[in-house]
Amino acid sequence: MKRNGFINDVIKYRTILLMLTPAVLFFLLFAYVPMAGIIIAFKHYDYAGGIFGSAWNGLDNFRFFFESGDAWRITRNTALYNVAFIVVNNVLQIFTAILLFEVGGKWFRKITQSILFLPYFISWVVVGAIAYNLLNFDIGTVNSLLRGIGMEPIDIYNTPAYWPYILTIVSAWKMLGYGTVMYLAAITSIDTEMYEAAEIDGANVFQRILKVTIPNLYPTVIILVLLAVGNIFRGDFGMFYNMVGNNGVLFSSTDVIDTFVFRSLITSNDIGMSAAAGVFQSVLGFTAIMLVNYSVRRYDKDRALF
DSSP states (O other), X not given: OHHHHHHHHHHHTHHHHHHHHHHHHHHIIIIIGGGXXXXXXXXXXXXXXXXXXXXXXXXXXXXXXXXXXXXXXXXHHHHHHXXXXXXXXXXXXXXXXXXXXXXXXXXXXXXXXXXXXGGGGSOHHHHHHHXXXXXXXXXXXXXXXXXXXXXOOOOGGGOGGGHHHHHHHHHHHHHHHHHHHHHHHHXXXXXXXXXXXXXXXTOOHHHHIIIIIHHHHHHHHHHHHHHHHTTTTOOOHHHHHHHHTTOGGGHHHHOOHHHHHHHIIIIIOOHHHHHHHHHHHHHHHHHHHHHHHHHHHHHOGGGSOO
């Protein structure tokens, strides 16, 4: 009976399952099948032997990674950057979504959404070029303006202390439109009767935001933050590499796990250590999402991912 029930469900929901098939195949081919390559982290890889024919070396790749002195630095940078991105981006996105909902008319809202969304589609290569032309010491727009008003130019590309702020601002600028659209969709789905009841009770616009809008955004915020926490140890390679490149002066404050793995593979051709760093990154990400999901379940199990 159970088998027949399963077959009947497949037939009944065949259209939905067919729509789901491309996504399932995508993750199967590009996320699960490549997991077999995890064994490279525990081998002394050579091209003649390949993935499965290379000699085992136990934890030597991990030992070399941790003894290199880079493990703590890149882990710290990756986590702190992502925490900053999560906090700053979500606060700005929620604020902008509420502002558009409360202030903007229909056409103003649509035009503003489109303008805010444009940076999301700009390649990080282009963003890196724009940043270079703005911040370059010799020909950058910012330093040209500073010289024009009699001030000393700032050597931004040789000063690591500026880059946590620069990267946080650039990330917020690029992701503002994408997140705003999601939060605005969540706000517009709130029952209008709740706003009407609050208005009848004498609530002003700020009280309606605090008592109606923000509490109803909690489920959306929690889901988006949980998804972001799953990638808290996975830096945006496109952003960090195109904004900083191979500028070793800035590595102390801008190097993350992804750029370290890429540079290890390109410069030293050490596939085993690169794989070990990648495994280390995946374990940290898995642990983070499990801990945060567990915390959310203890608070309200209906809002957890699983």
